[in-house]
Every structure is written in structure tokens, then in C-alpha cells.
Amino acid sequence: xxxxxxxxxxxxxxxxxxxxxxxxxxxxxxxxxxxxxxxxxxxxxxxxxxxxxxxxxxxxxxxxxxxxxxxxxxxxxxxxxxxxxxxxxxxxxxxxxxxxxxxxxxxxxxxxxxxx
Amino acid sequence: xxxxxxxxxxxxxxxxxxxxxxxxxxxxxxxxxxxxxxxxxxxxxxxxxxxxxxxxxxxxxxxxxxxxxxxxxxxxxxxxxxxxxxxxxxxxxxxxxxxxxxxxxxxxxxxxx
Numbered sequence: 001x002x003x004x005x006x007x008x009x010x011x012x013x014x015x016x017x018x019x020x021x022x023x024x025x026x027x028x029x030x031x032x033x034x035x036x037x038x039x040x041x042x043x044x045x046x047x048x049x050x051x052x053x054x055x056x057x058x059x060x061x062x063x064x065x066x067x068x069x070x071x072x073x074x075x076x077x078x079x080x081x082x083x084x085x086x087x088x089x090x091x092x093x094x095x096x097x098x099x100x101x102x103x104x105x106x107x108x109x110x111x112x113x114x115x116x
Numbered sequence: 117x118x119x120x121x122x123x124x125x126x127x128x129x130x131x132x133x134x135x136x137x138x139x140x141x142x143x144x145x146x147x148x149x150x151x152x153x154x155x156x157x158x159x160x161x162x163x164x165x166x167x168x169x170x171x172x173x174x175x176x177x178x179x180x181x182x183x184x185x186x187x188x189x190x191x192x193x194x195x196x197x198x199x200x201x202x203x204x205x206x207x208x209x210x211x212x213x214x215x216x217x218x219x220x221x222x223x224x225x226x227x228x229x
Contacts, residue, residue: 046217105150
């Protein structure tokens with residue numbers, strides 16, 4: 001139980017285009033979902049917190065107009081990187097809170113984004 | 117905000133020996149401390165977690181201890197096996213798992229055969 005999926009697993013795009021990443025909780029309803037970014041050989045950094053039906057809360061330094069988050073249902077959250085640039089290339093990982101554990105976060109497999 | 121320090125950055129142990137990874141946190145309001153294992157190119161996998169009302173928790177070869185007074189917590193892996201090789205991250209949050217996690221910088225654990 002407590003499985004989180006992400007799609008796509010990797011994406012290559014041209015500079016200036018937008019990319020959408022989906023995060024789904026497959027076997028539980030997630031009260032809250034989180035988006036993290038991880039650069040090579042570095043730790044995970046929280047980008048934003050999203051709750052179903054409400055606006056996402058962004059961490060300091062994260063541009064909300066560049067990283068659009070939509071949490072349409074209790075099992076789906078999407079992250080759209082708008083007007084992507086090479087410096088946006090990173091490993092994007094979502095997590096969902098819920099499932100069998102009380103207030104436990106389960107992570108997806110991640111999406112590797114490469115902007116050319 | 118919360119700051120989590122993790123040591124060591126790299127740990128090499130002989131197969132069968134024990135491994136210990138230590139973390140300290142800065143915000144005394146933090147009450148939830150999970151440990152994640154991350155293999156190359158994959159998302160983090162929760163291996164054990166502890167909440168501030170508990171001092172120690174064990175799950176087979178893995179144990180976590182928490183010292184709230186000193187604001188530090190540790191991961192202990194006994195009888196290490198080659199498949200334990202990975203990067204391990206500690207994390208802390210104030211609102212339990214319902215709050216965003218602040219991660220340590222990670223420990224690359226290498227199990228020598």
C-alpha cells in the first residue's frame with residue numbers, strides 16, 4: 001500500500017517551453033501533496049505544499065508563476081514548469097501524505113527534467 | 117526555519133558490521149523525524165520514522181533513537197548487507213508528516229563485501 005506514481009519519469013524539452021508533471025497516489029487519498037527538487041548529489045529541497053481544492057503554498061525563493069501547481073483531486077497533483085530554462089533542469093519528486101501511516105509522507109519515483 | 121545537519125557525508129563499513137548516521141536539528145518545535153533511503157535515479161523510500169513522544173524505535177535491523185533535549189537523532193543499521201548501499205537522508209518537520217520536510221544533506225553508505 002501507499003504507492004505514489006509520477007509521470008513522466010523523464011522529459012527533455014527545449015528552452016522556453018512548458019512541461020507538466022503528474023503525481024498520483026494510487027491506493028490512498030492524499031490530504032496533502034508536496035513537491036521537492038533535487039540537484040545532482042544534493043539533498044531534497046521543498047518547493048511547495050498543495051492541498052486539494054486550494055492554492056499551493058510556496059517556499060521562499062520559489063517562483064509561483066514559474067512553477068504552477070494544481071491539486072485537482074485527493075489523488076492527483078500536477079506541477080507545470082512554465083517557460084523552462086536550462087537552470088530548471090533537475091530531479092522533481094512529489095510526495096503524498098496519508099495512507100496507512102499517520103501523517104507519513106510517501107514519495108514518488110521522481111521526474112528527471114532536462115531543458116536544452 | 118528548521119535546519120538539519122547530517123553526518124557523515126560518506127560512510128564505508130564492512131559487510132556484517134553496524135552503521136550509524138547522526139542528525140541534529142535546530143527547531144525545538146519539530147516533532148517528526150523520518151529516515152529515507154534513496155537509490156540512484158529513484159525517489160526516497162521511507163525506512164523508519166519516529167515521533168517526539170518516543171525515544172527509540174526498532175524494525176528488524178534498523179533502529180532510530182531520538183534525544184529531544186540535545187536535538188539529535190540517529191539511524192542504526194546492524195548486520196549490514198550489500199543491498200543496504202545507498203544514500204540515506206534524515207528529515208524533520210514541525211507538523212508531523214502533514215508538514216513539509218527539511219532534509220539533511222544525505223549520507224552515502226557503502227557496504228564493503
